[in-house]
Amino acid sequence: MTRMDFRRQLDVLDVSRLSQIPITVIGAGAVGSFTTLALAKSGAERVCVFDDDVVEAHNLPNQWYRLADVGRKKVEALRELVFDMTGVTIDAQPDRSTGTPATEVTLCCVDSMDVRKRIWQGLTPRPSLYVDARMGAEVGQVFCVGQFGAWYEDTLYPSSEAYRAPCTAKATMYCASGLAAFIASQVANYASDRPTKPELTVDFRNALML
Numbered sequence: 710m711t712r713m714d715f716r717r718q719l720d721v722l723d724v725s726r727l728s729q730i731p732i733t734v735i736g737a738g739a740v741g742s743f744t745t746l747a748l749a750k751s752g753a754e755r756v757c758v759f760d761d762d763v764v765e766a767h768n769l770p771n772q773w774y775r776l777a778d779v780g781r782k783k784v785e786a787l788r789e790l791v792f793d794m795t796g797v798t799i800d801a802q803p804d805r806s807t808g809t810p811a812t813e814v815t816l817c818c819v820d821s822m823d824v825r826k827r828i829w830q831g832l833t834p835r836p837s838l839y840v841d842a843r844m845g846a847e848v849g850q851v852f853c854v855g856q857f858g859a860w861y862e863d864t865l866y867p868s869s870e871a872y873r874a875p876c877t878a879k880a881t882m883y884c885a886s887g888l889a890a891f892i893a894s895q896v897a898n899y900a901s902d903r904p905t906k907p908e909l910t911v912d913f914r915n916a917l918m919l
Contacts, residue, residue: 712796715752724752727900731812733836734758735828737783739880740842740849741818742773743889745787749797751893756791757800757812760784771880814896817841822868829858829865838899842888846881847914849888853895853905860907884913 715724732753734741737760745758764778764786778786784801791799815836817828825841832839839854841861854861888911895905910919 736818
């Protein structure tokens with residue numbers, strides 16, 4: 710079988726190390742689906758994805774799925790897509806995200822603040838790198854947390870306090886794929902012993918990065 714040739718990025722990131730790092734992606738929706746593909750394209754091979762949801766038609770404009778995937782479990786469709794494009798077989802877990810065991814790198818790509826808080830509180834031991842991605846239609850945030858994340862806990866608040874956008878203004882492909890690129894770059898930094906950025910906010914509509 711033909712394998713991906715990483716020669717054009719060997720001086721940019723440590724592909725050999727990245728391929729050996731266990732990575733857990735919690736959530737295979739907008740950000741999670743694009744992030745999983747980005748990681749596999751970057752050289753990650755030990756990727757486990759948790760999500761118990763199925764693909765629906767309204768997911769197609771902003772998630773990495775095909776028309777033919779509607780009605781299928783997201784993780785099963787994603788496993789097929791990632792393998793077809795990279796030769797990497799992800800560990801697809803069609804289960805809920807809460808109670809997910811942490812791995813060295815754990816990525817939170819869920820859309821509920823309450824679930825996000827439960828995930829963080831349940832991580833034992835703390836991963837070496839924990840990334841939390843939060844997305845609105847055109848604005849997103851990425852938090853990169855080490856094993857000592859007291860500051861991160863201050864960013865967690867109940868879903869009841871979160872802004873509730875109308876259902877027609879919740880997600881765009883460019884915000885989801887853009888955040889996935891930032892997440893993959895931070896995982897690459899970690900694998901290459903470069904510093905990660907604790908917090909990043911991106912306004913895609915106005916091309917602003919904070």
